[in-house]
Amino acid sequence: MKTKQLRNRIITYFVSIVVLLSVLFSLITLLFSYIIEDSFFYQILEDERKQIALQIVNNETPKAHFDFVTFHPTTETLPTVVKTLLAEEPNRKEFSAEAGKHYHIAFLNKDDRGQGILLAEVSGHLVVRELRGLMLGFSLTLLAIGLIIALLLALGTVKLAKRLLKPLDELMVIVEASPVENLPTNFASQFSQNEIGKFAQTLESALARIRAFVERERQFTRDISHELRTPVTISQGAVSLLNHTELNSKQQELVARIAESDQQMQLTLEALLALAREKADTPEQTNLQSVIEACIINNQALFEHKVLSIDLPGNVFVPMAAQELRLVVQNLLQNAVHHSQGEQIHIRYRDNTLTIADNGRGLPQTFTANEQAFESGMRGPNSLGTGIGLSLVKRLCEKFSVEVMIESGETGVSVHLKFA
Incomplete structure (x- = not known):
């Protein structure tokens, strides 16, 4: 988040709070005025009720002290609008009529509302209504004052925010300017x-x-790159020289195992170096068929006793660097050869997904879940490797946002690479 946005948010909070308080105070003031006015009329009616009740007890003619309050022995003498609304809502205490008239009502006997009724026609005494324009002006003035205060607070907040956030801006410049x-x-x-x-x-x-x-x-x-690659290269050169000498069958077997170990070591070193390289901002688009063909040609000896089934479109490019893709494919093909008792290996590409499958016996029972096959150090009971091959495969795929999935069953193991 930019500090400029943080300043704006702070200012917005201050201004909003001031404006909200101003509006809320204006509404409360108006509401309070109406409540006070109604309470005043109800208090007058209560005093008149007590006075008239005393007059009736003394056999005097009921008469209110205020000229806007009238006594009605029954509801029949009430104004029509009051009588109609009272019949519909017996507990109603206020009534509005035509020509701006407004009534408040009280009963001598609250349990018997049919007789002994005090009615106050207060339209000429509604101070709040008369002063509504003045109160509205007062509210608007209060709101304007609140806005002015809010603007002053905003200016002060801007200066305060600049002062408080200036060190943070300087810190951001230092970090952003450093590669x-x-x-x-x-x-x-x-x-x-x-x-x-x-x-x-x-x-x-x-x-x-x-x-x-x-x-x-x-x-x-x-x-x-230097200290480990050099001995591997020397070992591969020595193996190449041994292959051109006369060796008995036991010696040839040993040399073959050395050559296989050298190749596995070289593959692991290349994978580790690929993981160490920084990923480009824009992923390289690599021709999938050319990479797979190169892996098969470079490992012809591995497939000497295997049947390859290849189903690939001719011109498919995937968002993964060529070297990393070659390492992944080569590792998966070697696993399909070394860890499968089947004779067939299937390679196909459909719906942005590359699948490499064998027809062996599936994953060993030592794997309680298929995902364990990608954990570093996990090996089958007959594996002679280090158990980090598939772990490197997964890490290389994650580097290019390629989803790796593995399925195992009685018909063999299938590894799926789903490209973004």
Whole structure:
């Protein structure tokens, strides 16, 4: 989130609160005025009720003190509109009529509402209605004052937000202007010892650790690229020379095992180097058929006693770098050859999904779930490898957002690569 957006949000909160309070106070003021006015009329009627009740007890003619209050022995003498509405709503206390007339009602006996009724025609005494325009003006004035206060608060908030967030802006500039290859150092000391300064110290410490991690990864990659590749290349050269000498059957078997181990080691090193490389922003589009053909040609000896079934469109490109795709396909093909007792290997591509399947006996029973096959170090009972091949396959696929799925049954194992 940009700090500019944070400032705007802070300002919006302050202004909204002030405006909301102004509107709420205006509404409460208006409502309070109506309640006070109604309470005043009800109090007058209650005093008149007591006075008239006393007059009736003393056999005097009932007469109200205020000229706008009248006594009605029964409902028959009430105005028509009041009588009609009272018949529909017996508990009603206020009535509005034509010509702006407004009535309040009270009963001498609350249990007998048919007689002894006090009616106050208060339309000439409605102060709030008379002052409605003035009160509306007062409310608008109050709202205008609230808006002015809100604007002043907004200006003050802008300055305060700029002052408070300026160190955060500076910290963002430092981080954004630094490439991954050259992460910033020793920048936390320029910030005050407050929350942002503490955050800068934590960030500086985290970047230092990241820088150390990156350097260790680079050093490790250089070591793999040189220190480990060199002995593998020497071993492969020695095996090649041995293959051109006269060897008995036992020696040939041993040399073949060495050659296979060298090839597996080379494949693992290439996979680790591929994982260490940074992924490009735009994935490379690779011709799938050409990669699979190259893997089959480079491993012809593996398929000497296997029957390959290939169902691939001629011009399919997938979003994965060529070298990484070759490593994945080659590893899956080698697994299909080495870990399957079947004679057939099927390769097909449908609906953006590459499937490599064999017709063997499926995954060993030691795997309680198919996903365990992709865990590092998991091996079958007859495997001579390290158990990291499929783990590397999964990690290479995840690097390019390729979904990996494995199915196992009595008809063999199928590995599916679903490309985005």
